[in-house]
Amino acid sequence: MNNRFVISKLKALWFALSALVIVAGIVLYALMGFSYQGAETKTVEVIYGSVVSVNGRVEELEGFCEDAFDANGISYDSKTTTEELNPSTFSGTGEYMLRYTFAADTSNEAISAAEDAIRSALGTENVYSAVSVSAHTLAGETFYKTAWRGAIGIAVGALVALIYIGVRFGVGKALAGLLGCIHDAAFTLALLALLRIPVYAYTPILFAALAVIFSLLLWMVQCMKMRENFKDPAYVALSAEEAVGESYKTSYRIVLIFAAVMLVMFLALGAVATAGVRLFMFSAIIPLATAVYSSLLFTPAIYVPFKAAGDRRKFRNKRNEGKKKAEAKA
């Protein structure tokens, strides 16, 4: 399969694929939103005073809790110990909160039973007399300002960068880049919604920004190569479709090298990491993959008509200039 075929003949396939993913993503987002990590969680909170820590009984207390969870067949996602502070003085109250976080679908009955089991394990021993155990259900709230301000920031940042690309490489490449950026941001968000990938509250807007910056950088690689190649007389005789396809041969390796290096980075940072970081780094492969797909297949296909129109204009200008010169000579 030659590059010209991949870019132009299959462009209907790329456009259809992108449209399908984006539309399906929008529909799913409208129905279910993103799958926010920790948007709904359940917790068991154990508050204990310094009498427990001073007597070296914290581990025992944790043991009671974890045994109770095991006995009731539930497992927690995370465990944190936080120091309690007085709101007026912001100094320690001498109390600590041991907090176990569970997934939203953990059975309420099992949590309640575990709570009772912890209470009975604490017994009536004096050291545990002031220990309080409670279970809670938490539902996250969304801050909308972050999203719309972020969207404006990304849009303005991309537009100014594309104006620079327009000045350096031509309006056609900037317009194709603009469509590529819009596509990449939308495609990334659509994939997040479609694949139900757990995301943190800030992840969608950050990933949209990542998709756009990757898209800009990778499309620029194509632009640089195209400008270099199109100066070659061999390209003059080629149609827009053929010229873009030929140039593609010299640029796709650089795009793939950059993508491969970034991929290795994300995989390595995610592989040796805590669960939260792993989720973020592995998910960051989505904007990268989207930008690679777009800069190799989608945006070059979009650029072909822009180049064709530019070539036609150049041809007309040349012909007009020739006519004028001929008339002047006559």
Next chain:
Amino acid sequence: MSKTKSAIILTFVTLIIAVLCVVCFASFPAGGINYYNSLLSLSDKDADLGDYLIGDTAYVGGGYAVVYYPEGVISSREYEEMTADLTGDDLEEYQNRYLSYADGALYLEKEIVCEDGSDAVSAAFVADFDRMKDMLRSRFESLDQAGMSMQIVDDYTVRVFLPATMEASAAAFTFFSYMGEFTISFGSDESSATVALPSPTGTARPASYYIRGASAASQSGTHYVQVEFTDEGQALIADLTADTTGTMIFRVGENDVLSLTISEQINQNTLYISGSYTAETAAIVASLIDSAVNAGEAEDVSLTLGDISSVPALMGENALMLLYIVLGVLMLLSLIFFFVRYHRLGFVHLYSFLTYLTLSVVCIWAAPGITVSLGAIVAFVIGAVMLSIGDLVSFEYARKEFANGKTMTYSVKTGYKKCMWHIFDAHIVAIVFGLLTYAIGIAELCVFGAALGLCATLSGVCTLLINRFYWSIMMPFAKSAAAFCNFKKVAEEDDDE
């Protein structure tokens, strides 16, 4: 450049890089209870990441969380403590006053929360709670803090988390718990001050009739709150302060927010209030006044603050350390690649990379808007990859020129000249995008944008200027420039084949 000159400069550069590396990355005990902490460990960490300083002297990162209880709602712990102290009829009366909710996680005071004569939560309470929740959200949202979050706990309490990078967390938690109508009282002293705005007599008008809003601003390092009056508000305040001096108190509900001593007539449409405000506290007070003016009502449910929890890094205790280790290993692998492919020219990349690395850390430590976060780490990685690819491209261009039979000096010069615009274009686009998302975006995107702008700038400077400078000072030590760089002429390459 002569060999001696190169040796002097190279020694000097090596010393600077070594010192920067120690300052940036080495933490060690400095005798007794004193410790030296590296710039990296002292850099602000966002809510997701955090680590103890050496000697566990302090924790950098994480944040603070608090639970707000609306009037009529108490925690199970408070209920248990109260019932433990009561006996007999008092206990029974207390128990009858409250309704257990969410499997005993909360206790609701029937008289306030429930429908008359039933155990069902009243629609009026639910509506009041929703209004209070929206007001809290708008107030906290106005702070634009990266890592901030808000959760509804057991349907009727609100948990808010603020990152430790926000120094005025306690003030935010306390001020934002003030609910109710905004009023301005005026009198000869605090005790005799009476409500002057909204006017207690005549047509009842809300505070927004007199006040447009409040915002925070700063000038020459002084932070202040500015309250903008409507024409009616300006006239009312001018009348109030025309002939008398006294005390003007800004209140939200029953809580004093500001107390001003008035010594002359105030007749202006904007009141500028400065004091000991920081940027954060001015923003908190302005946000509180603004939301109370525009949405506060006398019937708003009042809030009680629970204890504040000091929360460690949300991504886990070892998250940051693991990220540092992996980044270190990846950098090492990139250096090995350069040494294998370019032999001693790898030192040029090593020095460029160390310059980028240390300057990034110094800037992250010094820049107020940048914290060590996942977004900032991704931005740093993008900058590092751009630097490595930039170095690779410039080396390859020079190699190509050399292979075509040019001299080494000419190859380097021409190689750089040919690839300069490619590298410049890539970096300038990343810088522009980063800085604009920093300027317009908020929270995590703002941190990412700032870090991207910074790292792309440093990467560009290192690969376009510093890399070439290092090459020019290292080259004179090589007996054979070609062997130094592992470059070969085309004929030699053909021979090898």
